[in-house]
Amino acid sequence: MAYDADVIVIGAGLAGLAATAELVDAGRTVILLDQEPEQSIGGQAHWSFGGLFFVDSPEQRRLRIKDSHALALQDWLGTAAFDRPEDHWPRQWAEAYVDFAAGEKRSWLHRQGVRFFPVVGWAERGGYDANGHGNSVPRFHITWGTGPGLVAPFERRVRAGVARGLVQLRFRHRVTGLARSAGSVDTVTGEVLEPSGIERGQASSRTVTGAFELKAQAVIVTSGGIGGDHDLVRANWPERLGTPPERMVSGVPAHVDGRMLGIAEDAGAHLINRDRMWHYTEGIQNWNPIWANHGIRILPGPSSLWLDARGNRLPVPLFPGFDTLGTLEHIMSTGYDYTWF
Ligand SMILES: Cc1cc2nc3c(=O)[nH]c(=O)nc-3n(C[C@H](O)[C@H](O)[C@H](O)COP(=O)(O)OP(=O)(O)OC[C@H]3O[C@@H](n4cnc5c(N)ncnc54)[C@H](O)[C@@H]3O)c2cc1C
Known part of the structure; x- marks a missing residue:
């Protein structure tokens, strides 16, 4: 069978960059696909604290x-x-x-x-x-330089792989299907999206201009989580946390859409622990948003005072930065979905 590369990596966030960099060191050829434009390379990690x-x-x-x-x-x-x-x-x-x-x-x-x-x-x-x-x-x-300082060496290694002819970077390639032959996933299909000049992290257009099909001996899915799609978050909400809050802000860009998980499942992937999710309760709306509904988390200061909607102090040990899921459970038990911080 004719392969387009040894390995196809889906997602050029930090996980995809790290996987590609290590494959290059092993002398493998890689096609690295991402639905976003090149300026958003590194995904969430760019925005992270590192x-x-x-x-x-x-x-x-x-x-x-x-x-x-x-x-x-x-x-x-x-x-x-x-x-x-x-x-x-x-x-x-x-x-x-x-x-x-x-x-x-x-x-x-x-x-x-x-x-x-x-x-x-x-x-x-x-x-x-x-x-x-x-x-x-x-x-x-x-990390010195926070998220961008962590992305930089992996991006550098991947670009060195491009210069050596081992890596092909294909942005605006949105994967919509995985197929198997002889028991293993070796075919990746999808849509080519129109070019986009958005700033890093902003939502890009989903206008389709073409289609693609690629084959490789191995396919690695590094497509990130589901946090950008609140319907998906609500659908997988853990029972133990009660009803999801009516209002939520989003700590991640819109590309963290979780679609690839369903696509992998359709191809036979066994998804587990969907309800084990992580939420920060110390979030506020970003005054200068990059993506829709952009929330930022306040890192706990030593003298934070945290009160529920009725003005009662949160119980020990639900201080900022201690147990965010325990705090979420407590906040939802008050009957209100906000606190005073
Ligand atoms: C503000 C913020 C602060 C954080 N702080 C920390 C921290 O201090 N420490 C820490 O450990 N973690 C932190 N994190 C979490 C960490 O940054 C992420 O868990 C990590 O970067 C995720 O990397 P990833 O490569 O798995 O996914 P992503 O960065 O989401 O990359 C996935 C890529 O896959 C692409 N993709 C998705 N679906 C498709 C598809 N169908 N076709 C083609 N491409 C697709 C996306 O466009 C994206 O580029 C933080 C995150 C944020 C947002």
């Missing part, structure tokens, strides 16, 4: 934070609260990721030129007992 999870790092030790692989794994398992048969692979992932974060992750990034702010933050702190939710020590390492 906060990274390392375990027992030099930055932590300098601040006399005692961390270990065992403590980090205990915190991860306490937060994930795995309790379903389909948690088999997420549990393997938890173990592999803690190995990585306590092992080669920092030096791997450092070799690529990524540097870290010497003060380690304490995100998702939990505040319950030792086996409960959250990080029991500060582990949030901030």
Whole structure:
């Protein structure tokens, strides 16, 4: 069979860039597809804070934070609260990721030129007992240059792959179908969208100008989450959190549309844990929005005062930055979908 490349990667966010960069190092040919125009390369990570999870790092030790692989794994398992048969692979992932974060992750990034702010933050702190939710020590390492500083080395490696003739970048290519032959997914079909001159992160047009079909030995889906489509968020809303809030703001650009998950499922992918989603409750409407309904999260300051709609202080440990899902559950139990921060 004639293949267009060894591998097709769907989505040029950080995951797709990292996968492509590693494939280039292995000498593979890659077609990297994205529905957005070239100026939005890097996806959500460009907008992110670039906060990274390392375990027992030099930055932590300098601040006399005692961390270990065992403590980090205990915190991860306490937060994930795995309790379903389909948690088999997420549990393997938890173990592999803690190995990585306590092992080669920092030096791997450092070799690529990524540097870290010497003060380690304490995100998702939990505040319950030792086996409960959250990080029991500060582990949030901030990248110098925040999100763009993290995207840059991977984009550089991918563009070097283009220069070597190993990578083809195809923007405005929106995947709409995956097909299998001989048991594995090897065909990707979709629509070519009209060129777009929007600013990075803005919603681009969906006007179709053509179609494409590509084949490869392997297909990697790195299409991001569902946060940009609130209908999809509501449809998958966890029962335990009650009714979804009437008003929500969006922390992610419109391209985080979740469509690719349904497309993968139609091709036989086994999707799990759709109701395990993450929401920040410290969100406010951006006064100068880049995407529709753009919300920004306020990082917790040391003296934040947080009150429910009736003016009651939120109960311990529902402080900003401690347990956002626990806080969401509490807020929804008050009968109002807002707080005073
Ligand atoms: C404001 C903000 C702050 C954050 N802060 C942090 C932080 O401090 N630390 C941290 O670890 N994480 C943080 N995150 C989360 C992190 O940035 C994201 O989880 C991560 O960047 C997701 O990368 P991704 O490549 O999986 O997906 P994305 O960045 O969403 O990229 C997916 C790409 O796939 C493309 N795509 C989707 N569907 C299709 C299709 N059908 N056809 C073609 N292309 C398609 C999209 O256009 C997009 O370019 C933050 C996120 C935001 C928005």
